[in-house]
Amino acid sequence: MATNRILVIEDDPMSLELLDVLLTQEGFAVTGCGSGEDALAAITQHHDIHFVLTDLQIPGLRGPALAAALRKATPAALRIFAMSATAPEHRLPGFDAFLLKPLSMERFLSLVHGSGSHRAAVPQESHLLDENIYRRMANAMPPAQLQATYTFALDDAIARIEAMRVAFAANDNSTFRRQAHSIKGGCAMVGAVELASIASIFERNGITGKQVGTDLDEFHLAADRLRRMLETRF
CATH class of the missing domain: 3.40.50.2300 (Response regulator)
Structure with a gap:
């Protein structure tokens, strides 16, 4: 280069x-x-x-x-x-x-370096966490910074889920989908596969009906599942 x-x-x-x-x-x-x-x-x-x-x-x-x-x-x-x-x-x-x-x-x-086509990369899937991304991050930063990064990502996702609840109550579809997009991008960066997948569905569908409120509870539980799993590693 x-x-x-x-x-x-x-x-x-x-x-x-x-x-x-x-x-x-x-x-x-x-x-x-x-x-x-x-x-x-x-x-x-x-x-x-x-x-x-x-x-x-x-x-x-x-x-x-x-x-x-x-x-x-x-x-x-x-x-x-x-x-x-x-x-x-x-x-x-x-x-x-x-x-x-x-x-x-x-x-x-x-x-x-000039190799490879211009085709978009497809992330490797796992249930909660993309282990390839996690290992790369673990090799790139000390344990305290790794923990802080995931804590920040999960806290941010939960805050945005709560903002989605407010948007849902106000029938504010634009804010609802924008928050979902932000969760999807942030979670994808740290390999939080389940959260990114759920956020993608919310972004695509927006406010579609009364069941969304219940689904947001499941969204929050998914964040809790990942947090508990990560706590065993730090």
Whole structure:
């Protein structure tokens, strides 16, 4: 590689911190930011950025418009990768590849080094926790940081489930689905497979009927199941 600096654009702090840890372990110097506008400012300040990894659901400038603006803002030859917990329905002009969350570092590195197709990676499934993601995180950070990362992820998911209850009571379908999307993305990053799967269903269906309230109880119980399992490891 001509350079190992990468610009990571992710508005979820936990996901950004995790990507920083994993990419640093792979030899990258990481510059992180939370919006497209911040990314444009960063790329004009750091002239050694040749790789960009951006979530598709960031605030403000995003998607193909962001990719075009980033390429225009720097003379460097950029390779820009998109990521999301949901596969896009249409092609993404301006991007070199799309990666499905949870991010497979092997898949990403194969794209960086020029091997592999532009097909989205498919996460390995298990009932509660993707063990491959857990092992990678455990190898990348000390036990206390690993525990704090999972605690933060589960606390955030539970807080968002409660926000979904409020949205359901107010018949606020937009907020309901937005919270579900955030849970899906955050949980996918740490390999919380069951929670990410349930969140995906809520995001897709939205507020569909009276049974949603009961289903949210099951959602909360799924978080408790994962927390109890993780407590045996820390």
